[in-house]
Amino acid sequence: MNQAVPVAASVADVFRIDRFARADEELLDQLDEFIAAMRAQKPYVLGYPGNLDFDYRRLGGLLGILSNNVGDPGSYEYPAAGSKAMERAVVEFMTQLANGDPYETYGYVASGGTEANQFGLDRGCTLLPAAKIYCSAAAHYSIRKNARLMRKPLVVIPSDYTGRMDVDALAHQCRQEHGRGAVVVATIGTTMTGAIDDVGAIAAAAAHAGEVYIHADAALSGLILPFTPWRNTWGFGHRDVGSIAISAHKLLGMPVPCALALCRWEFVDPQVEGEYVGVTDATLGCSRSGLASALIWYSLARKGATGLARNAHQALDTAEYAAGRLDEAGLHPILLSASITVTFDRPDEWICHKYHLATEGDRAHIVTVPHVTESVIDEMCLDIIGSRP
Structure with missing residues (x-):
């Protein structure tokens, strides 16, 4: 059995909580040291899709109240x-950005993409209880986790080289599952x-199993596609898409993880829950962060x-720039259409560490996202070139 990796004792000791109170000043x-260290790393966080270009300190008053969205x-x-x-x-x-009708769509602010994905899968599996869940090998690992928690069989489909x-x-x-139906995850930004993923082609292929429910995991690209040539066809623009997950902390930029869970109303049946609070509740979270909703509202408004x-176009332009610079450095970059993710040959480990690169095998x-600048991309490329024998 795999064991959890223990936190280094020297790190844990720094934040140890003792029996007696410690001085506020300490x-x-x-x-302050923690915040300074995090801010110092901000320009170099290139491999993970959390936009760090935000500042909500003016809204500090929200930290002096409890904002609890129930139901x-x-x-x-x-x-x-x-x-x-x-x-x-x-x-x-x-x-509306996802091509849905607000009067025909249910949604709420979830704790993150994992919960938003589970909400969509739950709706699909409730509609098609005999169906298996299908996802690609490139789908986010939260799909595997959610299928395990839901005790539903998961079929992992190979993905192509892209x-x-x-x-x-x-x-x-x-x-092989004719008549059982299919709940399929289409990843919109692997x-x-x-x-x-090609949602139309997925719907046609899955129809061999019978009725099809597609959940679109748009955690990464849900705030990119609405501003590309895909704008009128993605999301609920496909009639086979029943639900969508869109992360807010990725492109929008948030100090806390959060996401939108959206679903066609026809697949949602809110019931009265918790008589003592008097609400209907189709969410997975019951009590939910009102702080996250307030922050998202402020940012969007x-x-x-x-x-x-502008954010989306800046991110797309920077991806094009990065692909060009990495190509000049001989790192065989690949940049897909409407994507802000640039893959390339994996550099030395110290470079992966310095720039917080995500890696898989021999690729990084x-x-x-908006906090990533051309100057830091230039610096990374110079480091890579300089590291060669």
């Missing part, structure tokens, strides 16, 4: 101590290459669709 000094965003709870009005505005705006699901292999598997478009990648 604790605040430690936090459905549209359901009034007796305590009324949350930010549901902001959450509803966020859901409506994001639904990371897209092999629809012929999917069709082969689904022919973890390592940023590949976008401050940027508007035009600001989000960077994700050009």
Whole structure:
């Protein structure tokens, strides 16, 4: 059995919590050091898709209140101590970006992409209880985790060299499950290459099993595609897509992980839960972070669709720049259409560590979210060239 990796004792000792209270000044000094260290690393975090270009310190007053969103965003709870009005505005705006009708779409702010994915899979498996879950080998590992937690059989379909699901292999598997239906995860921006699965082809291939429910994991590209030529066809633009997950902390930039869980209303049946709070609740989280909803609302309202478009185009342009510089450095980069993920030959380990590169086998990648600059890409390329014998 695999054992959890223990935290180094020297690190744990620094933050040890003892029996007796410690002085506030000492604790605040430690936090200041922690914050400074994190900020010093910000320019060099290239391999992971969390946009660090944000500053919510002006909203510090939110840390002096409890904002707890209980139950459905549209359901009034007796305590009324949350930010549901902001959450509803966020859901409506994001639904429209995903080509959905706000009057026909249910949604809420989840704790992260994993929960948003589980929400979509739960809706699909409730609709098709005999169906297996299908995902590509390039799908995010949260799909495997969620299938295990849901005690549902998972069929992992090979992906091609770009990371897209092999629809012929999917069709082969689904022919063996004729009449049982299929719950399929279409990845809209795979973890390592940023590949976008062909939803139409997936729907046709999975139809060999019978009725099909597609969940779109758009954690990475959900705030990119609305500002590309795919804008009118992605997401709920495909009639076979029943639910979508879109991370907020990736392209938008958040101090806490959070995501949008969106689903067609026809697949959601809110029930009255928790009589003492008086709400209907189709969410997975029950009590949810009202802070996250308030922060997302502020960011979206401050940027508007035009600001989000600028973010997306900047990220796409930086990816093109990175691919060019990495090509000049002889690192065989690959940049897929509408992607902000650039894969390339894996450099020395010290370079992977310095620039927080995500690696898989002999390849590495960077994700050009808005805090990633051309100057840091140049610095990385110079380091790579300089490391050669």
